[in-house]
Amino acid sequence: KAGVTQTPRYLIKTRGQQVTLSCSPISGHRSVSWYQQTPGQGLQFLFEYFSETQRNKGNFPGRFSGRQFSNSRSEMNVSTLELGDSALYLCASSLGGSGANVLTFGAGSRLTVL
């Protein structure tokens, strides 16, 4: 079955612009999580959505937001881009039930802010 699909794979923006990234989870998975990876901070959790509701949120400013649609596809948005937002953005999907969930990651969206 198809894996986690992220689009676009690469994008370049300038400071002050906004960006929207998309994530389609594995069929049947209802949870989508987003992570930011930078050389300095490593992999950091942004937020998680399940059945169109944000259940968990990491320590990021309000410029970072997300949503989930009824088909479990998710988008994240970063407004007023800063140079420090340049990163690899990874999404992961899982079944999302109680207890431990095995996360499967997509290939990522690499954002460069100039």
Place this chain on the structure above:
Amino acid sequence: GIQVEQSPPDLILQEGANSTLRCNFSDSVNNLQWFHQNPWGQLINLFYIPSGTKQNGRLSATTVATERYSLLYISSSQTTDSGVYFCAVERNLGGTSYGKLTFGQGTILTVHP
């Protein structure tokens, strides 16, 4: 929050050598996964192993939950094993950790032919 430490930070091997990567975590966990990040950035699941031992081909992993560490063994390494290996854990406190894995800083493995 929970702390995850991986060692060594860097590892250079000749093809055919064996290696052991270690992951220490600071508190009890209900989820532990090992990932391999390929050169294009994708995190590939290797193991889901909150406790016990698992093997998959040349790779195996052991987690000793009571002592809060996990080991990833790579035998007969190949150049395609190069990349970054991450350990990630989840500590579920009353359901507030959904989707949140805490990652270690990774081990950069380079395998030379």
